[in-house]
Amino acid sequence: GAVVSQHPSRVICKSGTSVKIECRSLDFQATTMFWYRQFPKQSLMLMATSNEGSKATYEQGVEKDKFLINHASLTLSTLTVTSAHPEDSSFYICSATLGKHNQPQHFGDGTRLSIL
Amino acid sequence: ELKVEQNPLFLSMQEGKNYTIYCNYSTTSDRLYWYRQDPGKSLESLFVLLSNGAVKQEGRLMASLDTKARLSTLHITAAVHDLSATYFCASNTGNQFYFGTGTSLTVIP
Numbered sequence: 001g002a003v004v005s006q007h008p009s010r011v012i013c014k015s016g017t018s019v020k021i022e023c024r025s026l027d028f029q030a031t032t033m034f035w036y037r038q039f040p041k042q043s044l045m046l047m048a049t050s051n052e053g054s055k056a057t058y059e060q061g062v063e064k065d066k067f068l069i070n071h072a073s074l075t076l077s078t079l080t081v082t083s084a085h086p087e088d089s090s091f092y093i094c095s096a097t098l099g100k101h102n103q104p105q106h107f108g109d110g111t112r113l114s115i116l
Numbered sequence: 117e118l119k120v121e122q123n124p125l126f127l128s129m130q131e132g133k134n135y136t137i138y139c140n141y142s143t144t145s146d147r148l149y150w151y152r153q154d155p156g157k158s159l160e161s162l163f164v165l166l167s168n169g170a171v172k173q174e175g176r177l178m179a180s181l182d183t184k185a186r187l188s189t190l191h192i193t194a195a196v197h198d199l200s201a202t203y204f205c206a207s208n209t210g211n212q213f214y215f216g217t218g219t220s221l222t223v224i225p
Contacts, residue, residue, distance in 0.1 A: 006158075032211050034213070041220070042217075042218075043204060043215045043216065043217050043218045044159075044204070044215045046212075046213070046214075049211070049212065093158050093159070095213075097211060103211070104149065104161060104164050105149075105213055106161075107151075107158045107159045107160075107161075108158060109157070109158045110157070110158040112156070
């Protein structure tokens with residue numbers, strides 16, 4: 001159980017385009033979803049915490065107008081990288097929890113984004 | 117903000133040897149998580165340690181938690197090549213998770 005599906009797994013696109021990444025909890029209702037980015041050989045950096053039906057909470061230094069997060073239902077959160085540039089190239093990973101405190105996170109397979 | 121520090125950052129060891137990875141965290145959280153990440157892949161949950169003194173073992177990996185020392189260890193016994201990966205520990209306050217820097221492990225035949 002507790003499967004999180006992330007789509008797409010790989011995206012290559014030109015600079016200036018917007019890219020949407022989906023994160024779905026397949027067999028449970030995820031009150032809270034998290035979005036991370038990971039640069040090569042580095043740890044995960046939390047970008048934002050997303051709660052169903054409310055605005056996402058962004059970490060310091062993460063531009064909310066650049067990284068749009070929508071959590072419209074208990075099983076789906078989306079991250080849209082707007083007007084992407086080469087420096088946005090990274091590995092983006094979502095995770096989901098049931099929302100109760102101290103519940104383990106279940107991770108999606110990640111999306112490798114490359115902006116040319 | 118909770119700080120989670122791991123050491124070593126890089127580890128190269130021969131098959132059959134033992135080694136321990138250390139994870140120090142800075143708050144009073146009493147839960148600690150260990151994950152494995154293979155190149156180009158997402159995170160795979162290894163252990164969830166829920167209380168002081170917790171010890172869990174799976175195959176050649178054993179994790180322990182000392183909440184008083186704010187220290188968790190991941191011990192590798194008789195390493196094999198398949199264990200080559202990056203290992204992350206993470207601690208949390210509420211639903212907010214903080215990851216360690218990661219330990220990149222290479223097991224040499």
